[in-house]
Amino acid sequence: MKKTTRSVFAAALLLTASSALLFTNCKSQMKIKTAPYPVARMDSTVDNYFGTQVADPYRWMEDDNSEETHAWVEAENAVTNDYLAQIPYREQIRQRLTELWNYPKEGVPSKHGDYYYSFRNDGLQNQSVLYRQSSLDAEPEVFLDPNTLSEDGTVALSTVSFSEDGKYMAYSLAASGSDWVEIRVMDATTKTVLPDLIKWVKFSGATWASDSKGFYYSGYDEPAKGSELSGQNQFQKIYYHKLGDPQSKDKLIYQDKEHPLRYFNAEESNDGRYLFIYGSEGTHGTEILYRETAKTNAPFKTLFAGFENDYGIVYTKGDRAYVYTNEEAPNFRLAEVDLSGAKPVLKDVIAENPDNLLETVSAVGGYLMASYLEDAQNAVYQYDMEGKLIRKVELPDIGTVAGFDGSKEAVETFYSINTFTSPAAIYQYSLADGVSTLLRKPEVSYDTDLYTTDQVFFTSKDGTKVPMFIVHRKDMKLNGQNPLYLYGYGGFNISRTPGFNPDNILLLEQGGIYVVVNLRGGGEYGEKWHRAGMLANKQNVFDDFICAAEYLIEKGYTSSDKLAIAGGSNGGLLVGACEVQRPDLFAVCLPSVGVMDMLRYHKFTIGWGWVVEYGSSDNEEQFNYIYKYSPLHNIKAGTCYPATLVLTADHDDRVVPAHSFKFAATMQAAQACDNPVLIRIESNAGHGAGKPTSKRINESTDVYSFFFWNTQTKVKF
Numbered sequence: 126m127k128k129t130t131r132s133v134f135a136a137a138l139l140l141t142a143s144s145a146l147l148f149t150n151c152k153s154q155m156k157i158k159t160a161p162y163p164v165a166r167m168d169s170t171v172d173n174y175f176g177t178q179v180a181d182p183y184r185w186m187e188d189d190n191s192e193e194t195h196a197w198v199e200a201e202n203a204v205t206n207d208y209l210a211q212i213p214y215r216e217q218i219r220q221r222l223t224e225l226w227n228y229p230k231e232g233v234p235s236k237h238g239d240y241y242y243s244f245r246n247d248g249l250q251n252q253s254v255l256y257r258q259s260s261l262d263a264e265p266e267v268f269l270d271p272n273t274l275s276e277d278g279t280v281a282l283s284t285v286s287f288s289e290d291g292k293y294m295a296y297s298l299a300a301s302g303s304d305w306v307e308i309r310v311m312d313a314t315t316k317t318v319l320p321d322l323i324k325w326v327k328f329s330g331a332t333w334a335s336d337s338k339g340f341y342y343s344g345y346d347e348p349a350k351g352s353e354l355s356g357q358n359q360f361q362k363i364y365y366h367k368l369g370d371p372q373s374k375d376k377l378i379y380q381d382k383e384h385p386l387r388y389f390n391a392e393e394s395n396d397g398r399y400l401f402i403y404g405s406e407g408t409h410g411t412e413i414l415y416r417e418t419a420k421t422n423a424p425f426k427t428l429f430a431g432f433e434n435d436y437g438i439v440y441t442k443g444d445r446a447y448v449y450t451n452e453e454a455p456n457f458r459l460a461e462v463d464l465s466g467a468k469p470v471l472k473d474v475i476a477e478n479p480d481n482l483l484e485t486v487s488a489v490g491g492y493l494m495a496s497y498l499e500d501a502q503n504a505v506y507q508y509d510m511e512g513k514l515i516r517k518v519e520l521p522d523i524g525t526v527a528g529f530d531g532s533k534e535a536v537e538t539f540y541s542i543n544t545f546t547s548p549a550a551i552y553q554y555s556l557a558d559g560v561s562t563l564l565r566k567p568e569v570s571y572d573t574d575l576y577t578t579d580q581v582f583f584t585s586k587d588g589t590k591v592p593m594f595i596v597h598r599k600d601m602k603l604n605g606q607n608p609l610y611l612y613g614y615g616g617f618n619i620s621r622t623p624g625f626n627p628d629n630i631l632l633l634e635q636g637g638i639y640v641v642v643n644l645r646g647g648g649e650y651g652e653k654w655h656r657a658g659m660l661a662n663k664q665n666v667f668d669d670f671i672c673a674a675e676y677l678i679e680k681g682y683t684s685s686d687k688l689a690i691a692g693g694s695n696g697g698l699l700v701g702a703c704e705v706q707r708p709d710l711f712a713v714c715l716p717s718v719g720v721m722d723m724l725r726y727h728k729f730t731i732g733w734g735w736v737v738e739y740g741s742s743d744n745e746e747q748f749n750y751i752y753k754y755s756p757l758h759n760i761k762a763g764t765c766y767p768a769t770l771v772l773t774a775d776h777d778d779r780v781v782p783a784h785s786f787k788f789a790a791t792m793q794a795a796q797a798c799d800n801p802v803l804i805r806i807e808s809n810a811g812h813g814a815g816k817p818t819s820k821r822i823n824e825s826t827d828v829y830s831f832f833f834w835n836t837q838t839k840v841k842f
Contacts, residue, residue: 154837157211159801163200165790166193172724175745179724179758186786187729189775190351194786198775198806201789205770205803205827212830217842218631219826223249225627226822229567231551233528234261234539238291238313242268243551251278251817255285261553261564268316269296278817279809284330287313288337293368295331295340301809302816304328304730304778305353308342310368323372327358328731329390331366335397335418339367341378343390354778358731359385363402378402379414379425386733393418394441395488395533399464401438404431407737408617409655411436415464428462428469432737440488442510447474447493449486456651457483459493459512474512482651484620489531489538490556494518496526500580501592501622501649505529505540507559516559521552525622529554539564545596545639546576548625569630575599576633578623583676585645586668589657592649593642593673594623595682598633603681608637608838609688611674615644615666616695617738618655628825635833635840638682642673644699659738661750667702674703674710687836689713691828693772694780695720701756701788708766713835715828716756717772718780721788723755724748729781757784760791765798768835770828774807782806800835 167182186194209215227248234243241261244253252272256265274280283297283306294313297306308323308331323331329343343363348356360382364375379402381387388405402414402425412431416423429436434452441447444465451457454477462469475483475495482498492515493508503526505518520526520542527549528540536556543549550566579595601607610632614621621641629639643649646658646666658666674690677683688711692699697719704714724742726732740747752758760766769792773785789804796802805827807820816824833840 155213157208157801157834159799159803160204160207162204162793162802163197165197165794174724174742174748174752177748177752179752181725181787183787183790186790187355187725187781187783189355189782197786197790201804202806205805208801208803209827209830212834214833214840214842215826215830217840218829218833219822221631221634221842222628222822222825222829224570225630226818228548228569228627230548231565231567232549233530233541233551234564235530236532236535237287237294240291240313242287246818249818251819252281255282268313269294269311271298274298275300277809278819281817286331286333286340288333288340289335290337292337293319293333295333297326297330302774303354306330308366319368321366321368321370323366323375327361328388332390332392334365335393335395339365341365341391341393343388355729355781355783357728357733361387361389363389363391388734392438394438394446396441396443398443399441399446401428403437405734406432407734409435410737413438428464439486439493447486447488449483451652455653456481459483459486459495475508476512482620482648484648485529487529487531488533489529490535491533492556494529494538496529498620498622498649501594501620501643502580503542503622507556518554518559519561521550521561521563522547523623525624543625544623545578545594545625545629545641546573546633548627571630571634576630581676583673585665585672587665589645589665589669591643591645591669591673593640595677596629596633596639596641598636601636601638605678605681605684605687607683607687608632608635608833608836609640609677609683610637610832611640611642611670611677611688611690612696613642613644613666613670613673613690613692613699614694614696615642615646615658615669615699617646617735618648618652619695620648622649628829631825631829635838637838640673640677640682642670644669646695660740660747663739663750664754666699667706667754670699670703671707671710674707685710686712687838689715689832689836691715691717693717693719697721697780697785698723698756702754702759704767704769705756705759705761706754708764711767713832714767714769715772715832716769716785716788718774718782719756719771719784719788720780721756721784722758723751724758726780726784729783730778732780757788757791760788760795762795763797764795766792766796766800766802768800768831769802770831771802771804772807772824772828773804775809803831 170181170184172179230246232244234241240257242257246253255269257268258265271282279301283299285296287294294311299306304327306326310319310321326344331340333340363379366375390403392401400418404412410432413428414425415428416425437449439447448460456477458477459475460471484498485496487494495506497504507515524542524544526542529538531538538554541549548567551564553562577599582590582592585591644666690700697716700716701721742748771785771789773782793802
């Protein structure tokens with residue numbers, strides 16, 4: 126079974142140290158003239174929500190295929206590109222980011238059959254390449270290079286999965302950042318791509334049957350032409366694909382004709398005896414059905430009914446299953462259940478820790494490897510299969526850990542650890558004696574000893590203590606003059622832990638500060654922390670973020686005219702909501718692929734899956750609290766808003782770009798001062814997954830150019 130967890134350039138002028146330039150941004154800095162914004166047509170669309178009339182004058186922007194929308198997008202990009210081109214140090218930023226990104230990257234190895242496999246990137250490759258080697262000391266060979274699948278690097282590997290015997294690999298390909306994937310199969314012995322082709326798959330990869338003769342996947346019916354990137358996805362079904370068959374012969378394993386808006390995935394037990402069906406109505410809360418795999422015509426029985434709690438099968442042995450769950454355990458526990466019983470009864474194997482979140486559990490080599498979050502930092506413990514503690518893993522650094530997977534026969538496992546200032550290093554871990562051995566640590570083009578990370582706790586509006594990480598130069602001065610990039614997410618039970626991004630080194634080199642806030646709505650402190658920032662409690666998330674900004678200003682880290690806030694997706698919603706609630710507090714706002722129209726988000730693609738997190742405007746009680754914070758609907762004409770750069774992409778079929786289109790158009794019309802309101806619309810890109818390295822560098826170049834210019838940062842190269 127898989128590990129179970131809660132719910133991935135242009136040439137520039139090179140300036141050497143001897144020819145360094147100082148771009149001084151002070152009150153006398155040159156003025157950038159923003160070209161006139163495109164005039165966006167306003168129509169008379171009005172919706173009635175339980176007696177409240179809500180205008181939606183840019184409804185036409187939801188049609189991503191219309192000529193009018195395309196013309197507006199081109200005109201907006203022209204305005205944005207003209208503005209950014211006037212920033213004098215933009216190409217120097219691009220050059221330095223290119224240097225910072227150019228270091229060797231490697232993923233955690235895994236063993237399948239006779240080979241060790243790992244993803245590697247030599248530095249600036251658009252997509253990481255899958256390599257394999259016969260031993261850890263052998264010369265790696267290229268197994269699959271996705272960079273050969275498209276000229277611009279916009280075709281990406283979404284998932285890979287190996288058959289139990291290691292003879293086959295199924296892999297999912299996503300084009301231009303779309304959530305839609307196609308599944309192909311490769312013969313691992315010969316590296317030959319087989320004829321098997323599966324289309325119209327979303328939020329699913331291939332899950333192999335234990336006999337390695339085929340796999341399960343979750344797919345949708347082919348969407349109507351023109352609606353592929355915006356139409357609502359309904360009736361996900363589970364199929365079994367036998368190797369060598371065309372997709373038309375795939376066997377339908379499970380469907381639910383009564384509930385069109387549910388997700389389903391299938392997985393066999395590690396011994397192949399049982400088939401489990403996971404169902405969900407959204408981003409948290411699961412239901413598990415099961416039956417014996419051999420009884421193909423038997424109905425599925427309910428193991429755990431949905432959708433109040435989360436459940437995941439970690440390992441099975443005979444009729445005994447290990448279950449990772451938050452049932453009666455907000456911080457999660459590992460329990461066992463008898464699959465032959467009439468009614469499942471959970472018995473603790475690893476009991477809940479009331480102080481720390483049990484983030485992941487894996488079964489490998491006859492042991493249980495449990496990873497905890499302790500104040501948003503990882504700690505890992507090794508147990509035997511009965512839940513007896515063997516040892517705490519002595520990690521070589523404080524940071525975020527990934528890995529600890531493997532087969533039941535494994536004698537070793539692998540993991541990575543990375544921090545805010547150092548990229549991931551790869552370690553081999555001996556299960557017998559708990560010794561970690563460094564395999565690879567990348568060399569970087571900066572001195573890691575110059576920087577440090579502090580964790581502080583501040584008090585939010587309602588008295589809740591909230592942690593955040595502050596990354597800065599060791600010689601930083603608390604004079605309120607530091608440009609500060611404040612990042613948050615705060616939703617969907619997702620934890621924000623220390624992680625490396627080369628973009629942040631550029632900020633630190635320019636005397637800036639990078640801050641990550643562990644907002645409510647995330648998973649850092651378990652389900653209670655999550656629920657404190659969802660549904661009617663969503664305003665807590667925005668209050669936390671605003672209080673973090675006020676704390677950083679009060680303590681002298683920065684000031685309002687030096688402060689930028691940033692976030693993507695749910696984090697884009699965070700930035701948009703805080704911007705319209707406290708426009709006086711920030712100098713720069715950077716909402717990326719944000720959920721801005723909270724009244725209509727559930728009507729597109731898989732937005733319905735977020736109703737369990739946000740609520741729905743179709744429900745009167747939920748409409749009342751959503752409407753109060755929806756970024757689009759709380760923009761007020763005649764207000765001076767911060768300098769704003771909205772980011773989205775034309776192939777984002779998760780948070781459709783109409784959210785950002787309508788937000789930008791509304792804010793441009795409302796802006797009452799000279800602060801620019803721009804939108805950057807990436808082509809042939811999606812929500813973020815699989816974005817080529819070149820596009821990442823170009824986007825970060827524009828973001829940091831805009832940030833530095835609008836905080837009057839003295840940029841040095």
